[in-house]
Amino acid sequence: MTIALDGLPPLRVVLESHGLDPRRALGQNFLLDLNLTGRIARQALPLEGQVVVEVGPGPGGLTRALLSHGAAHVIAIEKDARCLPALHAIADHYPGRLTVVEGDALRIDPSTLTEGPFKIVANLPYNVGTQLLLDWITVPDWPPRWTDLTLMFQKEVAQRIVAGADDDHYGRLGVLCGWRTEAQILFEVSREAFTPPPKVTSAIVQLRPRPDPLLVELGRLERVTAAAFGQRRKMLRQSLKPVGGEALLARAEIEPQRRAETLSVAEFVRLANALDSNALD
Numbered sequence: 001m002t003i004a005l006d007g008l009p010p011l012r013v014v015l016e017s018h019g020l021d022p023r024r025a026l027g028q029n030f031l032l033d034l035n036l037t038g039r040i041a042r043q044a045l046p047l048e049g050q051v052v053v054e055v056g057p058g059p060g061g062l063t064r065a066l067l068s069h070g071a072a073h074v075i076a077i078e079k080d081a082r083c084l085p086a087l088h089a090i091a092d093h094y095p096g097r098l099t100v101v102e103g104d105a106l107r108i109d110p111s112t113l114t115e116g117p118f119k120i121v122a123n124l125p126y127n128v129g130t131q132l133l134l135d136w137i138t139v140p141d142w143p144p145r146w147t148d149l150t151l152m153f154q155k156e157v158a159q160r161i162v163a164g165a166d167d168d169h170y171g172r173l174g175v176l177c178g179w180r181t182e183a184q185i186l187f188e189v190s191r192e193a194f195t196p197p198p199k200v201t202s203a204i205v206q207l208r209p210r211p212d213p214l215l216v217e218l219g220r221l222e223r224v225t226a227a228a229f230g231q232r233r234k235m236l237r238q239s240l241k242p243v244g245g246e247a248l249l250a251r252a253e254i255e256p257q258r259r260a261e262t263l264s265v266a267e268f269v270r271l272a273n274a275l276d277s278n279a280l281d
């Protein structure tokens with residue numbers, strides 16, 4: 001049998017030998033090209049001495065790239081039990097460096113899996129990717145123990161993650177990500193790179209905690225962004241009426257005729273901090 005550079009079977013052979021026909025319900029769009037998984041892993045360098053949490057390893061293409069690029073320990077959370085034998089074969093090939101956790105990543109706080117700092121690298125299942133990102137960036141203890149996130153999303157979601165004021169893609173997701181992180185799109189990945197190809201282009205996004213944290217309670221920030229972007233084409237004096245309207249805008253020193261999409265993340269934080277507590281009920 002042919003073997004890949006890392007001494008393990010090619011991923012197509014892994015899929016066939018373990019009967020891993022991709023399932024849409026699990027967001028299974030696999031990357032079978034080890035050059036591409038290597039390129040993704042390199043975005044998270046340095047990996048030597050680092051612990052990496054990977055969500056959704058599937059047949060293990062990205063897992064193999066993380067290990068062959070030197071990650072000290074990969075902890076991979078996979079929901080689909082069919083993938084476990086393939087992942088255990090990788091664990092045998094890299095003794096003591098891969099821990100496979102069978103479970104639903106939505107129910108697992110990655111910081112419970114390891115003691116020190118860690119990275120998160122994943123080709124996320126699209127149906128739960130945004131929720132996982134929100135879980136990781138809204139943890140109460142900040143800065144978080146993760147040092148950086150290197151994640152695959154649909155391109156349109158990636159654009160919303162990195163968007164700032166005056167960008168068409170700017171909305172609640174951009175404000176939440178901008179509040180806590182610095183985020184950038186590193187490169188796009190075409191549909192054909194996946195098996196099976198998804199409907200749209202994808203992109204790799206990297207997020208790191210902001211060096212200058214903006215202090216505000218999450219509930220407050222969510223309240224103002226929901227009101228402001230709920231009616232994004234309206235002036236703020238109109239859209240923010242349910243949470244304090246003109247009086248709130250005056251306290252935050254923001255002109256009432258502005259629209260949500262023109263406000264910087266720092267201005268949203270000012271608005272959120274100026275909210276009257278009875279607007280939070």
Ligand code: SAM
Binds near residue numbers: 032103
């Ligand atoms: N990393 C592999 C690759 O790049 O080829 C697979 C990526 S595929 C887009 C998403 C993977 O996440 C699948 O293996 C799927 O079974 C797994 N998955 C889906 N939902 C999950 C969940 N809630 N928790 C953990 N893994 C999940």
